[in-house]
Amino acid sequence: MRLLRPLFALILVAALAGCGFHLRGAGGNTLPYKTMAIALPETADVRIWLERHIRGSGTEIVADPKAAEAVFQQLEDNRQKTILSVNAQGRVREYRLQLTYRFRLVNAKGDEIVAPNELSLSRDFSFDDSQVLAKDVEERLLWRDMSSDLVNQIMRRLSIVKPRDPSRETD
Structure with missing residues (x-):
């Protein structure tokens, strides 16, 4: 029994190793680019988070887009706060935060790869007039969480999407 x-x-x-099981971690987001430039202002939240994740994947970030294999370009960053519901007195009870973000990657020549x-991300949160400061902090935390989630989704898409070779024309 002790031997069994x-x-x-x-x-x-052996069965777990053979089936391809591995722990989830940061190692799964490897990018097919050796060097990458980010065409965003230095202080942009998305850039700060994106740089951290890209460096973690083993890709070097360069300042000059002409020296990069791929250049990350933001096409749209739309953030909205809308009223979701009101109470009987006409006061806001819930808000919805919506984030729409579009991006693409181009090579040094500007060809799309x-x-x-x-x-698109959205978060709903309740609002109470008697807790304005707490709800303001909650809103900022939700925006930060959405930015983090956005960058994680961008990294997943960049690691999964097979880049096109712009020198080869396809019909």
């Missing part, structure tokens, strides 16, 4: 336990554990570990992608 280690044998059973060994068989279980990843077609424009659009991401």
